[in-house]
Amino acid sequence: MNLQMSRRACLAVGTLSAVGLGLAACTPAGEPIYLPSTALTDLAGKLSGRVLLPGDAGFTKAWFPSNGQFADAVPLAIARVANEADVAECVHWCRDNGVAFAVRGGGHSYAGLSTTTGLVIDLSQLNSTSVNRLQWRMTTGGAATNADIFRATKYGQEFLPGGTCLGVGIGGLVLGGGIGYHSRWAGITSDHLVRARMVTASGDIVEASATENADLFWALRGGTGGTFGICTEFEFDLVETPKRDVVYYRVDIAGADAATEMFSAVDALEQDSPPEFVASCYAEPTPLGADTDPRAAVKGWVRGQFLGTMSDFTDLAGPLLRMTGETNRILESRPWWDVAEGFTSAEAENHSWGDVSRYTDQALPGTAIEKLVDLIVDCPQRSEAIHGELWMLGWVGGSVIDRAARTDTAYVHRGMKSMVRPSPIWSNLATAEQVRELEDWTDEVISAVEPHTPRESYQNFPNRRLVDWQEQYYAENLERLIEVKTQWDPEGLFTSAQTIAPRE
Numbered sequence: 001m002n003l004q005m006s007r008r009a010c011l012a013v014g015t016l017s018a019v020g021l022g023l024a025a026c027t028p029a030g031e032p033i034y035l036p037s038t039a040l041t042d043l044a045g046k047l048s049g050r051v052l053l054p055g056d057a058g059f060t061k062a063w064f065p066s067n068g069q070f071a072d073a074v075p076l077a078i079a080r081v082a083n084e085a086d087v088a089e090c091v092h093w094c095r096d097n098g099v100a101f102a103v104r105g106g107g108h109s110y111a112g113l114s115t116t117t118g119l120v121i122d123l124s125q126l127n128s129t130s131v132n133r134l135q136w137r138m139t140t141g142g143a144a145t146n147a148d149i150f151r152a153t154k155y156g157q158e159f160l161p162g163g164t165c166l167g168v169g170i171g172g173l174v175l176g177g178g179i180g181y182h183s184r185w186a187g188i189t190s191d192h193l194v195r196a197r198m199v200t201a202s203g204d205i206v207e208a209s210a211t212e213n214a215d216l217f218w219a220l221r222g223g224t225g226g227t228f229g230i231c232t233e234f235e236f237d238l239v240e241t242p243k244r245d246v247v248y249y250r251v252d253i254a255g256a257d258a259a260t261e262m263f264s265a266v267d268a269l270e271q272d273s274p275p276e277f278v279a280s281c282y283a284e285p286t287p288l289g290a291d292t293d294p295r296a297a298v299k300g301w302v303r304g305q306f307l308g309t310m311s312d313f314t315d316l317a318g319p320l321l322r323m324t325g326e327t328n329r330i331l332e333s334r335p336w337w338d339v340a341e342g343f344t345s346a347e348a349e350n351h352s353w354g355d356v357s358r359y360t361d362q363a364l365p366g367t368a369i370e371k372l373v374d375l376i377v378d379c380p381q382r383s384e385a386i387h388g389e390l391w392m393l394g395w396v397g398g399s400v401i402d403r404a405a406r407t408d409t410a411y412v413h414r415g416m417k418s419m420v421r422p423s424p425i426w427s428n429l430a431t432a433e434q435v436r437e438l439e440d441w442t443d444e445v446i447s448a449v450e451p452h453t454p455r456e457s458y459q460n461f462p463n464r465r466l467v468d469w470q471e472q473y474y475a476e477n478l479e480r481l482i483e484v485k486t487q488w489d490p491e492g493l494f495t496s497a498q499t500i501a502p503r504e
């Protein structure tokens with residue numbers, strides 16, 4: 001039974017439970033089951049944290065996923081755990097009762113992988129952070145957010161390279177890699193993990209590091225969250241923050257020709273620039289007036305930082321400063337922490353996303369970039385609330401990330417230069433037809449780069465529409481990941497729409 005079917009089946013049985021015949025739930029395989037009506041009371045009695053039921057204050061906020069397209073999976077209940085022992089109790093309860101569950105950290109999975117009609121194990125209270133300034137180490141709970149981590153280190157001598165969105169949880173981030181404006185010079189988040197604590201499928205608590213359960217430690221650095229167990233604590237080594245001011249730049253552009261210039265310049269710079277140079281750019285179509293030329297109705301920007309002097313930056317990044325369609329420019333030296341804060345963002349609410357990412361390992365031909373820009377011009381949806389965006393993220397390559405070989409950790413995407421990412425975004429009120437048009441557009445964007453890119457996609461930008469997702473996320477590391485999964489979760493208790501399965 002596929003997930004869509006099982007949701008419907010469970011919703012149907014849920015109607016029966018509402019009239020007092022027991023509690024309806026699903027098995028991890030999606031089969032509808034009944035539970036004694038006391039089952040959730042029993043669970044609540046064992047936890048230091050709380051069990052939230054539909055209708056309870058805070059239930060909707062706790063359940064509603066960041067990506068609104070998966071909000072149809074209303075959970076049976078949410079166990080808001082208070083500590084590691086609670087996590088283990090939840091695993092025992094789900095296993096003993098045969099109930100499907102999802103592990104929720106920051107709730108930001110693009111593919112809704114922390115949603116379920118069963119029990120949501122909500123880790124949000126495990127958000128502690130503790131910095132050891134002598135050893136340059138940080139310990140976090142399993143669901144500290146980017147915001148918690150940023151706050152804990154702000155203005156200090158050391159920091160943890162993470163992502164941009166403040167609400168993203170560290171569990172989802174580090175277990176799938178963790179890229180951002182600092183990964184090019186400071187490394188991806190998972191390369192800074194030194195130890196993790198994990199509740200296993202049998203409810204035991206284990207540690208993983210270079211010297212303890214080394215295979216599991218390998219897998220936790222890129223094998224993605226929700227696969228091997230529930231991580232309750234992480235320890236990271238930290239990176240020294242730049243002492244001198246750094247260059248911050250942002251150049252806004254308008255028009256299709258300027259967008260072509262911008263993507264071409266960023267792509268060329270990503271091929272062999274030093275890791276101190278970071279760029280990310282995007283463009284989107286804007287609404288058309290009666291006489292607007294669609295090629296003019298495109299806007300975008302490129303922004304980033306350079307850890308060096310202004311004159312070295314202008315020598316290196318000259319093409320970004322000579323674009324014909326420039327509409328605004330910020331170019332200044334600033335303290336690094338100010339720049340880092342400027343790269344953080346809160347996300348749009350009540351929206352859905354359908355991102356697909358594609359790594360590049362060489363410069364795209366000019367014809368491919370022209371095709372990408374033509375697709376922006378012709379995007380079928382261009383309103384403020386419903387449209388397609390095209391991103392080129394220069395966060396994923398360079399000599400620092402490539403210090404590790406492709407098989408050194410489960411994060412396989414070494415030797416890359418950049419990432420192309422069509423990002424369709426729609427208000428949760430969009431029609432099915434509008435969504436379908438945007439999904440088709442996303443596929444066309446990926447088709448335009450397909451002949452020029454390795455078939456690799458970032459596991460932390462998952463998309464349920466990818467058929468060969470395992471190969472795209474894990475490439476030559478897939479077989480070893482299946483071995484580790486088989487060792488730690490032989491019955492496949494931890495499962496979702498996209499979780500590696502154990503060997504049978």
Ligand SMILES: Cc1cc2nc3c(=O)[nH]c(=O)nc-3n(C[C@H](O)[C@H](O)[C@H](O)COP(=O)(O)OP(=O)(O)OC[C@H]3O[C@@H](n4cnc5c(N)ncnc54)[C@H](O)[C@@H]3O)c2cc1C
Pocket residue numbers: 066102103104105106107108109110112113114123142143162163164165167168169170171172173175176177178179180224225226227229230231232347460461496
């Ligand atoms: C608006 C937005 C911006 C983003 N920006 C970036 C970015 O800049 N860089 C980047 O690399 N990624 C980024 N991402 C992607 C993000 O890293 C992933 O979506 C990540 O998996 C989210 O983690 P989460 O805990 O918030 O989400 P959740 O949905 O709670 O979890 C994601 C997956 O990890 C599992 N999981 C979570 N915590 C744990 C844990 N402690 N133990 C075991 N499994 C766990 C869940 O079961 C689920 O399968 C962004 C996503 C969004 C929506």
